[in-house]
Amino acid sequence: MKMVAGDHIQIQKYSIMPEVVEELKRMKDIGLPIAAMGLVGYLKNMISVACMGRLGALELAGGALAIGFTNITGYSVLSGLAMGMDPVCSQAFGSHNLPLATLILRRTVLMLLCASLPIGLLWSNLEPIMLGLQQKPDITRVASIYCQFALPDLIANSLLHPLRIYLRSRGTTWPLMWCTLPAVILHFPIAIFLAFNLQLGVPGIAVATVVTNFNTLLFLLCYMFHTSTCPEPLCVPLSSPPSFESTSNVSMGEEWGTLLRLALPSCLAVCLEWWWYEFLIVMAGYLGKPRVTLATSAIVIQTTSLMYTLPMALGASLCTRVGNELGAGRPRKARLASLVAMGLAIIASMVGLLWNTIGREAWGRVFTQDGEVLELTMAVLPIIGFCELWNYPQTTGCGVLRGTARPGIGATINFYSFYMVGAPVGIFLAIVLKVGFVGLCYGLLAAQVACAISIGIVICKTDWERESLKARVLAGTGRGGSTHEDQIKTKCEEEEAEFLKEVNMEA
Template sequence: MCNQTTTASILTSTQNSSQTHLYFHPGKHRHHHDHGAHHLCASISDIITEAKSLFNLAFPIALTGLILYSRSIISMLFLGHLGDIQLAAGSLAIAFANVTGYSVLSGLALDPNITRIGQRYLLFSLLDLFTNSFIHPIRIYLRAQGITHPLTLATLAATILHLPISFLLVSHFNLGVAGVAASASISNFFVLVSLVVHIWASGLHHPTWEKPTLECLTGWKPLLKLAAPSCVSVCLEWWWYEIMIVMCGLLVNPKAPVASMGILIQTTSLLYVFPSSLGFAVSTRVGNELGANRLNKARLSAVVAVFVSAMMGLSASTFASGMRNKWARMFTSDPEILRLTSIALPILGLCELGNCPQTVGCGVLRGSARPSTAANVNLGAFYLVGMPVAVGLGFYVGVGFSGVWLGLLSAQVCCAGLMLYVVGSTDWDLQAKRAQMLTCVDTTWLPHDFDNNSKGEEEQQPLICSVLTSAA
């Protein structure tokens, strides 16, 4: 979990669980000046210690992600078993569910058989949308306190149940794609119920719980100013992958491209588990160290994480290229789908060379409360660079399916370059001062021009500050 020297003074620990519960307490926060601020070169022991801290944070998150991925793989395997058109329809429906939450698949000039089956999949996925709207904030609530085991265990139990539920609904009751969607919804609902029951029964909510009052409806502006850009940043990148599936539905003979894209999205989802887990870990480490005014440790955490992410990118690229002729056979035996997948997998591997560092770089920006910067980078890279390249190569130059993936490659290269530039040019001293303001620390020591750069102290006051200080 979090480095003990970091959390000792700014975080309070409770003993309600076998894991350490970490939550911010303004009254106990003190300044911690980074005495090594002028020593820019970290020792080998410092690097190893930081790598261990990142691993301790990232490992349970990655484990949970892999468990979730295995559940998604089960659904895709059942879709492939039902048939190629069901695999294509399920892939398209999942894309629309991810992009919009729900959609009426009309007016898009797509294959009517694919959209008809996809619409049925979406109908039975509505419960999944509802449960995810609660699971995600609960997950972040637990992670912010350094608690990861409940989510991992609940996800593992749900995944174990997912296979027999899928078999029962798809094979025994012959519900087809509706059964695949319903089984996923039931599994996620089980996760939600398990988390709520565990939190309430074990008392994990006690350190941060306040009785609801009208005051809870105030002070949301600072929180939304951080949350909205962070949400937009994630959506801009995530939607691009789903838009790729929609573009494949507009190609000639769309069944094979859409089905192949669904398989490839599952592949990149597997590879994404590792850099995203590291991104969450470095976000926590950077945020904690900046909050403790240890800017050199925050810088070291960012550098170590980016280096590890580059190694992850090389490993992911090697895996994708090495599995090009084998991976798709788990899902289908259709020769055209196999051919398209084998062509695109090496391109996917090259994309991961950029995707891993940019994902971790985005985590650094989240940890330093700069989500709007990440959103701007994703907007420019994916939609001002990647989208025109994908549309041009895929539909106008005639490259087709591979052209769509080359568009993603151009976006990832651009995004990684911009993200690494932003992280590399970060003024860590300035970010440490911003962190003091965002965590309610007395800011009388800040330079006079800092408030001008911060667009006003009032707007910088966070929700956690107003709630906890008023409660005190």
């Protein structure tokens, strides 16, 4: 019996639908806890800011300055550097190279601890730096005190970021959320007790944040050691760890070089995007009616932070899925994962657009009752909604770049999108054409559009077979004649034979 072209298309359609459904389930299992954890982290930050507001206007201003400074100089750097372990760890779990996953975890922790030393020195000298930038002495003094008491948080984050990526890379994400939730629940009474009952003020809030992060770390470590068994990665001896390269005579310096070549561009990509939002706040202070524009910018930052939790979870899930499948030698499934995730991102972005457009007045009243601030907020939130229409796909697409060990491309795209497109457009509209804060938001929209289009082009041009071969080398399974490589080849041949068998039976 002959099979016409239409029948062939129907067979392909029915054969791929179960894979799409399975991929959606895997995305849900990995991404849902990450999104929930992001919302819980957002709640922790809101509790801290609310406590500062209760202390007084000076404490709120100083605390806000300190939070902005620590985000720019510390947390963004540690978060970005930790993402360097994303491709190696996810691909190592995909190829079942468990010792390599543990090795990259330990080296990333060591790298972050080393990076914390200059960051801590910078935080300790916040006051002279801010005074040199003509900041008010009383606000600077409060911010400096906050930073000094927050120094131990660098150690907590140097351990938390790698552990989270490690667990996510092996698909264990629900424990991440359940370990974070009780720590954040405890954050509220701890912050109240230290800041108000003991009358420590801003230092008490900083200490409460440190204690909360160490509690999260403690819960994570208890989970990992309680559930670990002898075959688990943390129990595997590392007497002869696999190298990053395909040859056996690669030095430790070259292996560290490979890790740094992944970590530094990842750090740059994260920092460039984070810093642009700080640039938005700074520029708002130079516009007319700075009280109104700065208050509106704070609402915009809170809105984008909340909206970011979903695409961040999708991007992290996609990074894990792409890395796992490439490490296992299944490039077709890695490509399918990217298509499914991007489709989800586009659907979710439309929800974000509707939220910022239809609910702009109700959302604005959550933060302010000031007529001028509310009016400007209602004017810019629909623009932020269109930003999210592009931000969701571009943030999700960054997961492909991390999962395929191409963070340098992401850093390059972020640089020219935000600083060669977004910043000039925003400054021109806000200052030259005197559009004001609305012009800065249009600059953000231009940056998001350029970034999303660029990342989409990169994903469309991705050679998945080539990325699979690169993953075998990076994950330590690319040695010629290795048993694992033969298993991957055999598995691919079996899947192809099974598909052809189904086609012949339908024919």
